Amino acid sequence: MSIKRWGSAALIRLMLILMAFVTIYPVLFTLITSFKTSDEFYSNLWALPSQINIENYIEAFKVGKFGDYLLNSVVLAATSLVSVTIIATFAAYALARLRVPFAGSIIGFLFVMQILPVESMIIPLYMMMSKLNLFDITYLPIGLAYLGWLLPGTIVILRNFFMSIPVELLESARIDGSGELSTMFRIVFPLAGGAVATCTVFNFAFVWGELMWARIATLTTEKGIPLSVGLINFQGQYTTNWGLMTAAICMVLIPLIVLFIFLQKYFVQGLTSGAVKG
């Protein structure tokens, strides 16, 4: 009996280790390749580099304009995430606790908005922005679209969180003579930190990697190109220069992995709060 149980646990462990290896190895391999010179890569694919060689990264920064792309992505992420968070918090609180008429239907509408594929909106969105000459303004066309697309989901998740705050807490504040605004800022928002972090982490992952709209919105300009589009352009130019390509991939991936390791909790919460909504 005990031998059998040990046997099956060991088998499970072995399978998991094998699968973990299969999952992690492509990423590790890419990371290792990015530190190799082209000679090292072609002479032995599997070997570790003789020394940590950051030539590829330097070259990606120099010829690939990766510094610019990185900066653009950071600016885009920061501005759109801050605006999404502020606007969504107010809207979510209004829908949860401020007796807005038709709150239920509004939530339903937001839910539909979130499910509808982006394909049903980008052609006219491009035309609207082009008519309004928004494409001349750096960052704005991309940020504006992200803002509108991220708001519905964020509002729904934050609203669910605000609903979970006991009404008694708000009532007692009201009885103590606290105005609606001061209740919000002094009691409700300080409690919302975790929920906001969850949404922000999730939204960041979207903004950092989105390609379709970012590519269309920068078709006619050289300015404000984010990392995702930069990577694709890069791929077009250096198809088989794997050292350079892998360095570029790692530059997008490493910030995300670092963030993920520190904010794991919020990634998982975002996943589950996304699953129970609606």
Added chain:
Amino acid sequence: MKHGFTAQSLHSKTRMLGILFLVPAALFISFSSLIPIVWNFILSFAEWNGFSSMKMVGLDNYVTLFQDSVTMKGFRYSVFIAVVSSVIAMISGLFLALLVYRLGNREGTVFRLIFFTPSMMPFIVIGLLFTFILSPDMGLLNQFFRIIGLESLERAWLAEPGLVLWTIAVVSGWRGSGSVMMLLYTAIVTIPSSMFEAARLEGMNYSQQIRRIILPLIMPMIGLVSMLVLIGAFKTYDIVYSMTKGGPGDYSKIVPIQMLDVGFTFNEFGYAAAIGVIFTVLVSIIIFISRKVVRGDVYEY
């Protein structure tokens, strides 16, 4: 009486404040989602090259769409990738969740972290990563086959017409499996441990526990997760564009790529809008059907 009056005015004040708070969100959502969707619908009945004035042409765009073999194949490819990658993500995610749960919380944490990693990587990064891993000559996979002496298995994974869709679906399913694992794991953890103790007393082994306890109890969650996965699985533009750009030829030209080509390469914006409309209808129908299918029994415990 007086009290009632002040409560009334307080309510209406609260309500006004609430509406005020909704205004910015309403403006931005209208601008980048709602108005474009309505416009897209109107545009799908028009002919427009983006410069001259618009001409209403009735159902012409839709007639073109159903006669255009590239577009029609695009729909088939999109549905194929969505369905196959969802199935792969669900099965492997469930499998991983069951294995990780067996190991217990402490040891499982590391594995959960590792298996979840692909799910938080952007599609474009996954796509480029796999163009490298799957490249015919220097790619990891083909090199691996060469080392273990199975040269016959070497393929041009992203350049063979019959193979490319499968490759994309597997990679995309691999990415999805991490989220599925995490969600199903959290569902399994909420099952009361008393049930497992009872099962152990009756001498059930783990595979019996899976069949008799875990699977029936997490069925509703499995249904919900498959819906979420399926919705996500139609967002294929980023991964397909970064892996194949629709090639070889048109063999992986999914709907979004075809739509943007029609719009921005050939300037037929009306036709592109019609493709967008049909795509939206198709996705909605599939989500609706799957919702009916996966609605399982809910056990109280």
